[in-house]
Amino acid sequence: MEVAVENMPWGVMVILLPLAGALVCFLWPRRSVPLGLLGALGVVACVTGLCWQVVEQGAQRYTVGGWGAPLGIDLYADGLSLLMLMMTAVVGLGISIYSSGYFEHKTAVVFWPLWLFLWTALNALLLSADIFNLYVTLELLGLSAVALVALAGGADALTAAMRYLLVGLLGSLCYLLGVALLYHSFGSVDIAILAERMELSPAVWAAVGLMSAGLLLKTALFPLHFWLPPAHASAPVPVSALLSALVVMASFYILLRLWLEVFPPGAAAAGQLLGLLGATAVLWGGIQALRQTRLKLLIAYSTVAQMGYLFLAFPLGTSFAWKGALYLLLSHAMAKAAMFMAAGNILRFGGHDRIADLDRVAQRLPLTLAAFSLAGISIMGLPPSGGFIGKWMLLDAAFYRGQWWWALILIMGGLLTAAYVFKVVGYAFTQAEVTHEASRVPAGMEWTALVLALAAVLLGLFAPWPLALLDIGFPFSGGCAE
Amino acid sequence: MNSILLYALAGVGLFTLGLYALIVHAHLLRKILAINVMGSGVFLVLVSLGGRTPGASPDPVPHAMVITGIVVAVSATALALALMLRVQAKTGQTLLPEERLE
Structure with a gap:
């Protein structure tokens, strides 16, 4: 057997x-x-x-x-x-x-x-x-x-x-x-x-x-x-x-x-260019997300910003930076899926996803809002989430290579993320002017979002195992990697 | 200039021509055709570079790739055309919203 x-x-x-x-x-x-x-x-x-x-x-x-x-x-x-x-x-x-x-x-x-x-x-x-x-x-x-x-x-x-x-x-x-x-x-x-x-x-x-x-x-x-x-x-x-x-x-x-x-190695200039585009994406995506009035569009622009972070590893090029970007990618995948699912529950519940008209979602859909906030924690990069580990590794690599300006982008991006996540959470606690009829959300949909968001946060506590797994077959030892 | 290089350059030319048409034309059918012209350009490059050693029989691997590529292109075109018809049925126009003339 x-x-x-x-x-x-x-x-x-x-x-x-x-x-x-x-x-x-x-x-x-x-x-x-x-x-x-x-x-x-x-x-x-x-x-x-x-x-x-x-x-x-x-x-x-x-x-x-x-x-x-x-x-x-x-x-x-x-x-x-x-x-x-x-x-x-x-x-x-x-x-x-x-x-x-x-x-x-x-x-x-x-x-x-x-x-x-x-x-x-x-x-x-x-x-x-x-x-x-x-x-x-x-x-x-x-x-x-x-x-x-x-x-x-x-x-x-x-x-x-x-x-x-x-x-x-x-x-x-x-x-x-x-x-x-x-x-x-x-x-x-x-x-x-x-x-x-x-x-x-x-x-x-x-x-x-x-x-x-x-x-x-x-x-x-x-x-x-x-x-x-x-x-x-x-x-x-x-x-x-x-x-x-x-x-x-x-x-x-x-x-x-x-x-x-x-x-071929020696593409350092191209790496800097990708890093610059990534940094612009982090800021631009964050600002655009903050300006959106609909929840699903806000989350979509947040994806644009989060993709930008991954490209900050290219100018750094150390194996530590690559692993940090990948860890960010893993936790982003779980957190972003959870966030969209939470948005879907809110959409199903109230029939719309206008952020300003979220009517006491926190009291009426507590599991969904918990999922959204936990996913937000990972996307902001607060400890102990998986997003925190990824960003920490990128920060460390940036200082190691003496390219401190990328650290600045990481911090500003985190602040922008916090701003748009709290904007949603804030509206979810207050009563809206237009109250709407609520329809039932299946429990399975609420729990799935919550479990995925929890997994994204827990990813930060169990970081050593996945990081060790990455070394099998030495994917970070050839080409442009150092 | 040998004939193989000529074919390859013609392929690159088709690719560029298709790219230009894709950007310039607003009608969706023209965009889909432009993508097809670009694809043919890439296939021409692949096939012509397969015969890069003069005199020897041509390398069969690029031909296999082109056949796979054609299958992909046909399915993509079918999906694109079906989508275009649905867009026209819903919006009454065969344009993307950003290219509508107000």
Whole structure:
């Protein structure tokens, strides 16, 4: 029995299972909710299996169908991809439970296959070992995400989905042109082989520029963030949660992989530029969030700001800074999913999400408001949350490298975040002028938001284990990393 | 200049042309077509660079990539066209809101 568990290709199962789940949900729409939940649980089990395998046996490489690189498709799981997979599994399970109470039957029938397809694409992306496979999974992810945004069906949602699709396709085509140039220069698309053969040439610089630009557009780094707030705010709530928590981080993950392993060292100037854009995003996103009158838009602009923090690691470039950014990403994913879910509960409860008209939500939906505030604590970066650990590591790296101005950005960003979180919490305690009829919110939806927010805070207390996990396979030792 | 480089440069030209059209034109159908032109440009670059050693038989791997890319492009175009029709049915216009003339 134990041998079977040891030799199980968990990395392949992690992709096949949600795919099978999506197909079954599509073919058997009347049972899509229980089948979808079963699929979600199965994925969590497979990720646990993979975690055990990677911890016990080190980084795993699978040659799918027995065709190895350079011709075939390889899957590769090291500490970095494992941690991202685990985070996706936790947030994904939360979103699945939340959605089972959120959607009516007519929408649920469409939601479940699309959501499981998206999960398949995401897991495949995190396990891909070659840059062309990354392109294909990125497109699959984009297509299912666009279809999910359009699910809301209103004019806002449809135009936001259309804009999202066009932007996404533009980003992936830029990336693909970069892949073509890299393949031409080195005759391979495998990340490990590319890292070995990397040499500087004009074609490589063009490829680096094109791929980075495409991925930055998809990660919505300032000033390329214009498409994100409408798309994330007009989608159905579980979709907003999974877009803000999981989908934007996929393109960041690819950029990080390329930056750490493939791109030639000596890109210090480019690192400073990314850091500068990230800093602007932190401030701009924070100010815009503060100006919003609708809760979902506020949270969407907060995502723009939080994405900016991740790019502060690029000018620093130490392994401590990378880990800090990743820890920030993990806790942001959980906290942001919880925040959108809390906003969804408020929306369901009062029928609107105008911040100024929140009517005594604190007394009437205490669990939801607790979830929102706990998530806010992590996003602000107050101790003992996961966000605090991430920001602390970035601060430490900034002082270590003598680049103290990034520390200033971190602190100002935190203050802006505190301002917009307290703005919402403040209105939630007071009585609004227009009282509204309240409708019931299912308990499962309230508890899911609370548990995810708690997980984001607890992430700060259990930091050493995930950070040690990141070192498996030494993802931070090659390329531009020091 | 050899013919392979000519094809590759033509591909880059198509990509740029598509990018220009994507930004300049407001009508959604034109934007979708522009994306398709950009895609064809990238495919042309991939295929032409596959034959980079003169005389030898061309490298088959880029061709496999292009076939995958075409499958992706067809599905993306189908989704885009379906979305465009829904946008038109809901708003009566085939434009993104920011490009409407007041």
